[in-house]
Amino acid sequence: MxxxxxxxxxxxxxxxxPGHKGKCKNLHGHNYKFTFEIEGPEVDENGILVDFGDIKDTLCKWIDDNWDHKTILxxxxxxxxxxxxxxxxxxxxxxxVDFCPTAEKIAEYLIRTVAPTIFNEYKGRFLMKCTVQETEKCSASYEV
Ligand SMILES: [Zn+2]
Incomplete structure (x- = not known):
């Protein structure tokens, strides 16, 4: 359960x-959509696994502070x-950044590097999956 x-x-x-055979080699940007998925076996006395506000104050804030309206190379x-x-x-x-900024690698970085230091402090609450959507048709995810 x-x-x-x-x-x-x-x-x-x-x-x-860099090195992409198509248009992605050109400098461009996206209105990225990130989906964070947190998983755990139990909820607290209020029936909450993790407060939505805690996700906003950690993972969403990190993206706003570090990457929003910037270019990652x-x-x-x-x-x-x-x-x-x-x-x-x-x-x-x-x-x-230390990785080629594909949607796949961005998702991996958020799971492996960002989340452990700013989010997983909530005992037993771990970011299990991150989906990074570049366009309505294209997204990638990383899951642990
Ligand atoms: Zn792109």
Whole structure:
């Protein structure tokens, strides 16, 4: 028996996929939709697995503070290297990440790197699945 709680969140984020054969190699952005799925065996005395507000105050806030209205670029991306070399003011709003920022890898990063430090402190409450939707037709998820 397992309870599951879902919360959705939206953010505008720029990215590109270096080496992609199609349009994704170009710098562009999405109105990303994130779906967080929390799972646990028991609810508290109020019948709550995890307060929706706790998800908002942790995972959603982290995205707003770190990625919303910014561009995330892989540390191996030549564009990032160029921007760094030129010390361009365009670096403002560019966030370097250690992974190629596909929807799949963004979901994995949120589960493996972000959630353990800011969310899983709620004992027995773990972010089990994260879905990252780039368009109405395209999404990817990572699940532990
Ligand atoms: Zn894209």
């Amino acid at each position: 397992t309870f599951k709680v879902y919360r959705e969140h939206w953010a505008c984020i720029g990215h590109r996929i 892989w540390k191996e991306d030549g564009l990032l290297m160029l921007l760094k070399q030129s010390e361009s003011p365009l670096m403002y709003g560019v966030v370097q």
